[in-house]
Each structure stands twice: as C-alpha cells, then as structure tokens.
Amino acid sequence: MITNQSAATATTLDLSLEKFEFCKVAVVLTGSTMTQIMPFWMDWVREAAPNTEFRVIMRESAKRFATKHGFEARMRTRVQQDEWSDEVIAAHIELAEWADLILIYPATLDYISRLANGITDSPSLLAALTTNAPVCIAPALPPRAMNNEIVRGTLEKLRAPSNFMVIDPVPGNSESSEVTHAWVPPAFPDVLRKIEAFRSEHAEVKSEPVAT
Known part of the structure; x- marks a missing residue:
C-alpha cells in the first residue's frame, strides 16, 4: 500500500x-517498505522513458509491500517471480541475456549480502552475477546499518x-519503527539520472582512442 505521505513526497x-538510453531494464524488488511506492514509480517511468521496456522481478519478500497482480494490472504485462521454475530455458540465463540494465531497487541488506558473497539461490542473483550488462544496486538499510564495518x-x-554501480543510500525515516535514522535509496528518478550518467561516462571511456 502506498502511504499518503510517500505519494505526496514523490x-x-x-x-x-x-x-535514458537503456532499452531493456530489469527492476528487481526486494522486501523493503520502499517497495510500496514502486507502482507509482513504474507508472511514472513508462511515461518518462517510453522507448524503454521495463520488466519487474519480485522477490517473495517484496510481496509483503506490493502485490504481483497489482503490478501486472498497472503495467499490463506479466511480473516475473524471483524463483526457480521448470522452464526449459533457465530464468537467470534469459534474464541475463535480455536486460541491458539490471536495477535492484530497493536492495535490502539480505539481498546485497547474498549478492556480495556470490550466493545465487534465485534467478535475479545469478543473472546479476553472470550478465555483462550494468548492474545497479540501490540499498535500503535499517537504522545504524552504515555504522557496521561488515555492512560497509x-x-x-x-x-x-x-x-556494478552502488547508489549510496541517504538518511531517511524508518516506516517500520520509531527510529528515524534509517538509510533509503534516493528517489527513483534521481537513481535513473545517476545510471544514465554512469552509462555516458563508460561510453566515453570506451570511445577514447588507444595510444600506439
């Protein structure tokens, strides 16, 4: 559910x-309260980047804050569940080949810990570690997490x-406790602008002539 406060802030x-020159973007949603406003942002981005195809991949934990059917109704396309199936073509291979950008927004501490340690127990994790495309991680962390050396x-x-590109989280309110100093990803439009700047910078580096 999108809170009135979250919608007003957006x-x-x-x-x-x-x-925004990416063509096929996979957006991975994890079990963070920030997920509740993602239907709003997916509506926005379809208008802001009409030439880009977006695919939503939902972790099981994300369903506590948004529904698969709700996303499918708003986006008029199927939402992929981040779990293994019996399909002939493995989900992680198809996802890694399809996307020219994988964006994990929001990325919980559980998810980034799995990714950083090579734990590939879901299609999105395995795709992120095997793709040649840019992978952007926008962490959403609990209060005091950034004080911990292991998290850093x-x-x-x-x-x-x-x-890989990590979007630094910013101070924000915790919606699941009375502690106000949580860490949240920047707003979705700001993250997309940072990603486009990252793409442009790397494109310029690749186009520079090699000295002989």
Missing part, C-alpha cells in the same frame, strides 16, 4: 528525465566489478 520531487565492507565488495 510528487514534490524533480521528475525530469531528459535522457559489503557495499565496497559490490563496487569492485566494473559493471
């Missing part, structure tokens, strides 16, 4: 997206692969 943000080390491990 409508006061900078919603501009002048450029986990984020540093995720910055190591050349195709």
Whole structure:
C-alpha cells in the first residue's frame, strides 16, 4: 500500500528525465517498505522513458509491500517471480541475456549480502552475477546499518566489478519503527539520472582512442 505521505513526497520531487538510453531494464524488488511506492514509480517511468521496456522481478519478500497482480494490472504485462521454475530455458540465463540494465531497487541488506558473497539461490542473483550488462544496486538499510564495518565492507565488495554501480543510500525515516535514522535509496528518478550518467561516462571511456 502506498502511504499518503510517500505519494505526496514523490510528487514534490524533480521528475525530469531528459535522457535514458537503456532499452531493456530489469527492476528487481526486494522486501523493503520502499517497495510500496514502486507502482507509482513504474507508472511514472513508462511515461518518462517510453522507448524503454521495463520488466519487474519480485522477490517473495517484496510481496509483503506490493502485490504481483497489482503490478501486472498497472503495467499490463506479466511480473516475473524471483524463483526457480521448470522452464526449459533457465530464468537467470534469459534474464541475463535480455536486460541491458539490471536495477535492484530497493536492495535490502539480505539481498546485497547474498549478492556480495556470490550466493545465487534465485534467478535475479545469478543473472546479476553472470550478465555483462550494468548492474545497479540501490540499498535500503535499517537504522545504524552504515555504522557496521561488515555492512560497509559489503557495499565496497559490490563496487569492485566494473559493471556494478552502488547508489549510496541517504538518511531517511524508518516506516517500520520509531527510529528515524534509517538509510533509503534516493528517489527513483534521481537513481535513473545517476545510471544514465554512469552509462555516458563508460561510453566515453570506451570511445577514447588507444595510444600506439
């Protein structure tokens, strides 16, 4: 459920997206309260980036904050569950080949810990570790998590692969406790602008002539 406060906050943000050149984006949703506002953002991004195809992959834990059928009704497309199936073509292979960007937003501490340590017990985790496409991680962390050396080390491990990008979380309110100092990802439009800047920067590096 999207709270009135969350929806009001979303409508006061900078919603501009002048450029976004990714064609096929896989958005992985995890079990964070931030997931409850993602139906709003997926509606927004379909208009802001009409030439981009978005696919939503839901962790089982994400269903506590948004429903699969709700996303499918709003997006008019099927939502992929982040679990193994009996399909002939493995889900992680298809996802890794299809996407030119994998975006984990929001990424819980459980998810980033699994990813950083190579635990591949779901299609999205295995796809993120085997794709050549950019992988963007936008953590949503509980209060005081950033004070822990293990958590900070986990984020540093995720910055190591050349195709990985970690979006630093910002201070925010915890919606599941009375503690106000949680860590949340920046607003979805801001994250997409950062990703596009990352893409442009890497494209420029690749196009530079090699000295002989």
